[in-house]
Each structure stands twice: as structure tokens, then as C-alpha cells.
Amino acid sequence: MGDPAAEGGHVDAIRVMVVDDHPIWREGVARDLGERGCDVVATAPDAPAAVRIATAVRPDVVLMDLNLGAVSGVTAIGEITAALPETQVLVLSASGEHADVLEACKAGALGYLVKSAGAEELLDAVERTARGVPVFTPGLAGLVLGEYRRLAEGPAPARDEPAVPALTERETEVLRLVAKGLTARQIASKLVVSHRTVESHVQNTLRKLQLHNRSQLVRYAIEQGLAD
Incomplete structure (x- = not known):
């Protein structure tokens, strides 16, 4: 997805895939996003179907539930982000448990919303996710930031390890x-x-x-x- 063209050119709608095991919720979210200008290119009821369909349709954003039955949404997130590096994953889950948030982000999700989010909040989150901007339900961003910092702390690299290339x-x-x-x-x-x-x-x-x-x-x- 690119930024809106300043020259007035056509801007494609965000291509979204909705993954949730509850058909009424899944179709409702897809309908809400479609009515607000998104191009809902696919839906899926479980993790294996999500991976298979996402690989075929290559959406800009996958809106992913975590509780999907036998195979967790976290597994699907990892497989989708590995296969489709340009596709962003935004979790939309009923769970706000810290462990679920951290697992989803470690698997490759760019953001995490709980299902209490309103339709306009969800649309804004999808738009930001498509631009590569992390989006979190208030209170969860600090949790993720703290965990990344904790993981970043560790022993100094061995002397014979290559240094990270210097940025200007x-x-x-x-x-x-x-x-x-x-x-x-x-x-x-x-x-x-x-x-x-x-x-x-x-x-x-x-x-x-x-x-x-x-x-x-x-x-x-x-x-x-x-x-x-």
C-alpha cells in the first residue's frame, strides 16, 4: 500500500482478509469494512484455511482472531508473515491477556486490538496497519515495548561477530x-x-x-x- 498520491491519482482500496471462527462475527466485520471502503478479498474460519487462502489472494492486511480451534491463530500469523512479508497482520481478539498479545507480536503481528473496538476504530487500525504502523488497544503498546526491550538486553556480542552496519x-x-x-x-x-x-x-x-x-x-x- 502506498500513501495517497498527491498528484490526484487513483488510490486502491486496502485489500483485507478477515479470519474468525464465528461466522456471524466474521461476516459482520467483513461487511462493516466493506461498507467503509475496504476491499474484503477473502474470509477464513480457521488457521489452515487462513494460511492457504492468504497465500493465494495476498491481501494487504489480515485481520486475525487467535482462538480458531485446533490450530491457533498465532501459528497462522507466523506462517503468513513468513510466506508474505508484504502482508501485515492485525489481531482482533476477545482476549486482552498479556501472554496472548506477546505471542501474537512475536509471531509477526504488527498490531493487536480487542473486540470491544468500534467500527471506526477498527477501520482506522486497518488503514494504519496497511501503512506499516503498529496499532494497539490502549494499554497494550507499553507491554509490547517493554518485552522487546527485555529481549534486546543480553550479553555483548562476541568479538568475532560482525557488527551491525552503521546507519547515517x-x-x-x-x-x-x-x-x-x-x-x-x-x-x-x-x-x-x-x-x-x-x-x-x-x-x-x-x-x-x-x-x-x-x-x-x-x-x-x-x-x-x-x-x-
């Missing part, structure tokens, strides 16, 4: 703003540079860090304490 001052500045949830156009405006320059810095940073997408970039920034 501007690349670090852009990375910090990406981690704060700003779009490329917002970053360009803030730094008074072109949109293409920002995208170039993002791509250079991804290449240097050997990462594949913005969600991995955000996680790296959190681990390095750049999201403060």
Missing part, C-alpha cells in the same frame, strides 16, 4: 520517525525533504540491517530504544 545520522532520524508511526510523506514534511528521499533512506536502512519490511524495521527501532 539521517537514516537514524528517519528510522526514529518510522517507529513513531509517521508515514513517509509526514516524515518528508517534518524533515523538509522529498518523499522519494525518505523512501530512499528507508530502503537503504532495510538493506543495511538485512530486514524485509517496515514492521521488522519498527521492531528493530523498538529494540534499539529509538521509539521513545
Whole structure:
């Protein structure tokens, strides 16, 4: 998904897949998103079907429940994000348990909402997720941030381990703003540079860090304490 074109070009609707084992809830969410401009390209009732269908239709965003029966949604998240690095996963679950949130994020989910979220809040979350911006129900973002920081702490790398490639001052500045949830156009405006320059810095940073997408970039920034 790209940012809306400033030149007035056509902007494609966000392609969404809804995964939930309750058919009434699943179809209701799909209908609400469709009525608000999203292109709901598929739905799925369980984890195996979610992986199979997502791989075929390649949505921008997978809206994923966790309690899906025999196979957990966490398993599906891991398989989908591994197979489709450009697809973002947003969890929509009845559970707000810390363990569930952390497992989902470790598996590759970019955000996590509880099902008490309203229709407009959900639409906003889907739109932000499609842009690679992490979205969490209030109170859960700090939990995830704290866990990433805890995991980032550990013994110093051995002397013979290759060092992480150094980022330039501007690349670090852009990375910090990406981690704060700003779009490329917002970053360009803030730094008074072109949109293409920002995208170039993002791509250079991804290449240097050997990462594949913005969600991995955000996680790296959190681990390095750049999201403060």
C-alpha cells in the first residue's frame, strides 16, 4: 500500500482478509469494512484455511482472531508473515491477556486490538496497519515495548561477530520517525525533504540491517530504544 498520491491519482482500496471462527462475527466485520471502503478479498474460519487462502489472494492486511480451534491463530500469523512479508497482520481478539498479545507480536503481528473496538476504530487500525504502523488497544503498546526491550538486553556480542552496519545520522532520524508511526510523506514534511528521499533512506536502512519490511524495521527501532 502506498500513501495517497498527491498528484490526484487513483488510490486502491486496502485489500483485507478477515479470519474468525464465528461466522456471524466474521461476516459482520467483513461487511462493516466493506461498507467503509475496504476491499474484503477473502474470509477464513480457521488457521489452515487462513494460511492457504492468504497465500493465494495476498491481501494487504489480515485481520486475525487467535482462538480458531485446533490450530491457533498465532501459528497462522507466523506462517503468513513468513510466506508474505508484504502482508501485515492485525489481531482482533476477545482476549486482552498479556501472554496472548506477546505471542501474537512475536509471531509477526504488527498490531493487536480487542473486540470491544468500534467500527471506526477498527477501520482506522486497518488503514494504519496497511501503512506499516503498529496499532494497539490502549494499554497494550507499553507491554509490547517493554518485552522487546527485555529481549534486546543480553550479553555483548562476541568479538568475532560482525557488527551491525552503521546507519547515517539521517537514516537514524528517519528510522526514529518510522517507529513513531509517521508515514513517509509526514516524515518528508517534518524533515523538509522529498518523499522519494525518505523512501530512499528507508530502503537503504532495510538493506543495511538485512530486514524485509517496515514492521521488522519498527521492531528493530523498538529494540534499539529509538521509539521513545
